[in-house]
Amino acid sequence: MLKPKVPVAKEGYPFIGGLAFTTLFFTLQGISLPAWLFFIATLFSLAFFRDPERFIPPAENEVVSPADGRIIIAEPVTDDTFTQSRAYKISIFMNVFNVHVNRAPLSGNVDQVIYRAGKFYAADSEKGGLQNEYCGVVMSHTSGYKIAFVQIAGLIARRIVCWLEPDDKIERGHRFGLIRFGSRVDLYLPENSDIRVQVGQKVRAGESILAAMPQEKSGPSSSSAQS
Structure with a gap:
């Protein structure tokens, strides 16, 4: 069984966190267009830094x-x-x-x-x-x-x-x-x-x-x- 892990590379955390914070800021300010743009950018960063588990073929050569x-x-x-x-x-x-x-x-x-x-x-x-x-x-x-x-x-x-x-x-x-x-x-x-x-x-x-x-x-x- 594969060990469970966070499915996002840790190098992506600053990008995802920064974009998510900016999205939240514009949302709370009621500024819709930048909020949506940063929300889309946050989703893109999540997708880009995804780190799924893989099943390695057994033959070592x-x-x-x-x-x-x-x-x-x-x-x-x-x-x-x-x-x-x-x-x-x-x-x-x-x-x-x-x-x-x-x-x-x-x-x-x-x-x-x-x-x-x-x-x-x-x-x-x-x-x-x-x-x-x-x-x-x-x-x-x-x-x-x-x-x-x-x-x-x-x-x-x-x-x-x-x-x-x-x-x-x-x-x-x-x-x-x-x-x-x-x-x-x-x-x-x-x-x-x-x-x-x-x-x-x-x-x-x-x-x-x-x-x-x-x-x-x-x-x-x-x-x-x-x-």
Whole structure:
């Protein structure tokens, strides 16, 4: 049984509380139009910061989606920034109506958390992928492979929240952060992963299976990962 929790991310409390207070103020003053506008904004904030429970698929080698949204990129790339290797990149675009709480795609050990300040272009654009502010997590999986998942700010996103630090252990499907008001998450997997999604497909964080990890990596990196 899942433990009951408040179904709203705590990062949303200041926004929801402030809007609700303003709604109440205008209501008590009898000023109808601003009261209705702030009431609608309060409902939008409640919906935006919703944090529903998810049911994580049981197979540990299956990569679950780190975000709700739509697949906009699914292709092999050379990743010089995070894994320093050939990788398969999957990008998930989140619009303002998606759940924005992010979840770990796999279990493993956090090696690096890389933050870069940047621009705020539309998250689903080529410029957004290259120049926007981001926070990337590089993680070692028990198979010996490294993967990376990267939170990227969007046109109206101004706050990336990542709760992870180097040497943290994280469990597959567990919450690791969120991005306020629209953006995207990029995922870098081993190039020989068994990819199970395609561009245009809609996915749910912690539940949708994006790929299956390859067999255990041979060589020194694998043995060190298990020691």
